[in-house]
Amino acid sequence: MNRRQLWTGLVVACCWLCGCSAPLAARAVSLEVVGTDELRFEPAELTAPAGVTINLTFRNQGNLQHSFALLPEAADINLFTINQENFPGEIDTGQIDGGASFRLAIDSLDPGSYTYICLTPGHAAAGMVGTLLVEGQSR
Template sequence: MQQTAYLPLALALAGMLLSGPVLAHSEQHAAQHSAAIVKEQKPWGIAGEPGQVSRTIEIGMSDQMRFSPDQLEVMQGETIRFVHRNQGKLLHEFVLGTQADLDAHAALMAKFPGMQHDEPYMAHVAPGQSGEIIWTFNRAGEFDFACLIAGHYQAGMVGRIRVLTN
């Protein structure tokens, strides 16, 4: 009987411990948003420079939980300006990554739906608005993109980018 008295305390403590990284994650993104873009090499590339854009690719986002197009091919070394147009009435986002990274981030978003994040490989687009990211694909391979808002990823709001070698 005494053990059950400690259960609420243990759950509260676990919640506090788990929320620390999320709060730090939010604070880190807020700081990055006000500062210059931090260039960090990722398996799928690195933040690009506007003056080095090779081409622009427009991507539609819909409330049917789809991107259009959802399959892309780019050449290794290309710097792409992605222009995202949210044609729906819900907030959507575009996040580049590997399948494993997107799965992990989607799981966090499901647990913490209000989690704030702002990385150079992400764009959050309000209904009826557009957003953009500039990304340099300096590594060949197959990579993914998704909307990681809780429920959107699970409903199939995903796409794939094949980065081909020259």
């Protein structure tokens, strides 16, 4: 075997091994947010990397019905009536009874700051609002 064949074999082997390695970043993250009867989300701020699926669990630990709705990035909650008929987004749990939970898969958000609110009438106005910070570069 000559040197050229040896180097070619080593390069092919290295390329093959690099292709078999695990990805450097996760393709999904799991987050949980809790709705309370104090009309708050806990936590009020979530962080996730851009370009991955966010597996979000919304848990209503109160007795009142609550919801989790993620607004489009540029949405202003003051520009629409806060109820489900006028909701401008597509990411919404609907009304969740006290003690129940709901899971959402949110696909690949771009970097930015997104507002999440409770769509039960009066809850967002009373402070049931949070922020999802999506950081990094989209994949």
